[in-house]
Amino acid sequence: MRSTVAVCALSLFLVACQTHKGLNENNQTHVVSTLKPVDFSEKKTFVSQKLAQYKVAGFxxxxxxxxxxxxxxxRVKPQHQQAAVLYLYRPDSKWNRQEIIAPSFFLNxxxxxxxxxxxxxxxxxxEGDYQLSISRPLTVMHFQKPLVASFSVKxxxxxxxxxxEEQFRGGPNGSEDLLRVGPLMQMPTKQALREIGMTQLKTPGLNYVAVIQPNGTLQKSKEKIKNKEYKASDDVRLTEPFKIYDPRTW
Structure with missing residues (x-):
């Protein structure tokens, strides 16, 4: 009798484990990029290179x-746990402040x-492979040969x-195998956090991730992730609590 009860209990436990595993697998979401994929195996022709260089685009x-x-x-928490977060930043300098037209960035x-x-x-x-190209336009006309950086995210x-562009701050510390193409360089997290801390969010964050639903359709989030409106008072940080003057203590 006891052996029969033990066998039944073990069977129920295994069924529950399989059911729990199945629910977890069903609850897992799969994400894909909403950007146009880049064929890195495609051989660049003279015509394709010139089309990438000479074009009309925004600035x-x-x-x-x-x-x-x-x-x-x-720091931000991604809207999807399976997504990666890429921070792009440019520190402050006199040279940067005197720039009239900024270089244009193209991702895929x-x-x-x-x-x-x-x-x-x-x-x-x-997760996947991406291509970032940078060129300095003359308003909407792009003539400069673009700087191209290919990278992967997990x-x-x-x-x-x-x-x-000036690089007077130096590059990444150590001998880590990090991306570096011209003025664009990948920074180690600790070093990046020391530099990026005083930069400001002057454009919304971007989301290029879509979730594949169980029925096969794609659920896209808003592309632009707007932050709250900037207020100068938000930057005030008192080191000591403010106290009302008490004349009796004079």
Whole structure:
């Protein structure tokens, strides 16, 4: 009798474990990128290279004109656990502040906000391979040969890319195998956090991740993730609590 009860209990336990496992598998979501994929195996022809170089596209004004402030840096939690977060930033300098037209950034062929002086924003990406190209336009006309950087991101990870034309701050510390193409360089997390801390969010964060639903359809989130409106009073930090003057203590 006892052996029969034990066998039944063991069977129920195994069934419950299998059911729990099945529920977990069903609850897991799969994410994909909403950006146009890049065929890295495709051989670049003379025509394709020139089309990438000479084009008409939008542009962003530099800090000489655009002096709108924003919230100081803070880490973000991705809207999807399986997504990666890529932070792009450009520290402040006199050179950067005198820029009239900022360099244009294109991620997988899609134009994303330019980085101006003392500026950062983030991009939420699905795991995969990406291509970032940068060129300096003459308003809407692009003539300059673009700077191209290819990179990969892993789910749940965070990455920091710094754009630094002067490079007087130096590059990444140590001998880590990090991305570096011209003024664009990947920074180690600790070093990046020391530099990015005083930069400001002058453009919304971006989300290029979609969730695959059980029926096969894609659920897309809002592409632009707007932060609360900047207020100068938010930057005030009192080191000691404010106290009302008491004349009896004089």
């Amino acid at each position: 962003d004004l530099g800090s000489w004109v655009n002096q709108k402030p924003g919230q100081f840096f803070s 062929g899609k134009r994303i906000p330019s980085l101006i002086s003392n500026h950062y924003y983030w991009i939420e990406l699905a 789910a749940g990870q965070q990455y920091f890319l710094k754009y630094e």
